Amino acid sequence: MSEEIQKVLKNAGLDVLSCMQCGICTGSCPSGRHTGLNTRKILRDARKNRATVLSEDALWLCTTCYSCQERCPRGIPITDTLLELRRIAVKEGFMLPEHRWVSKMVMECGHSVPLDEETKKKREELGLDPIPETVQKDPEALKKLKKLLKTCKFDELVAEK
Ligand code: SF4
Numbered sequence: 683m684s685e686e687i688q689k690v691l692k693n694a695g696l697d698v699l700s701c702m703q704c705g706i707c708t709g710s711c712p713s714g715r716h717t718g719l720n721t722r723k724i725l726r727d728a729r730k731n732r733a734t735v736l737s738e739d740a741l742w743l744c745t746t747c748y749s750c751q752e753r754c755p756r757g758i759p760i761t762d763t764l765l766e767l768r769r770i771a772v773k774e775g776f777m778l779p780e781h782r783w784v785s786k787m788v789m790e791c792g793h794s795v796p797l798d799e800e801t802k803k804k805r806e807e808l809g810l811d812p813i814p815e816t817v818q819k820d821p822e823a824l825k826k827l828k829k830l831l832k833t834c835k836f837d838e839l840v841a842e843k
């Protein structure tokens with residue numbers, strides 16, 4: 683597994699080996715200020731071939747704001763690296779329940795956060811169409827989206843293993 687981490691990162695051009703552990707990424711991370719996410723540590727673990735990096739809940743606490751990536755003095759594509767690690771983690775069956783739920787919502791209604799009655803009412807009060815022009819309003823488009831997700835086996839990927 684650890685070899686796979688290195689191989690995938692290398693193939694994607696994600697060179698975590700140049701990280702000098704300065705900690706600027708961690709210091710720039712808005713999520714890390716409130717959670718256990720330590721970006722520098724995740725990169726160090728990936729660099730050291732620690733497969734445990736895949737099962738860490740912290741891997742899922744990144745909001746993909748790209749602050750760390752923008753500031754890294756070594757130009758390491760940090761956020762892309764985290765996303766790549768997540769991709770491997772999902773294949774190995776690691777994913778937070780909240781993310782599984784969001785995936786389920788996308789498969790069911792095409793949105794990570796479905797439109798509820800309260801929001802529809804608020805939109806109406808603002809003079810807006812209660813349902814915006816998205817797949818939720820277009821059953822045919824939703825059907826196509828569901829077919830697409832099924833075809834690429836997204837449902838199997840995010841299913842509890
Ligand atoms: S900012 Fe860049 S070089 Fe510094 S610890 Fe983070 S990834 Fe490594």
Ligand code: SF4
Pocket residue numbers: 707710711712713714721743744745746747748749750751760761764
């Ligand atoms: S992209 Fe993720 S890890 Fe980087 S600063 Fe934003 S939340 Fe933190």
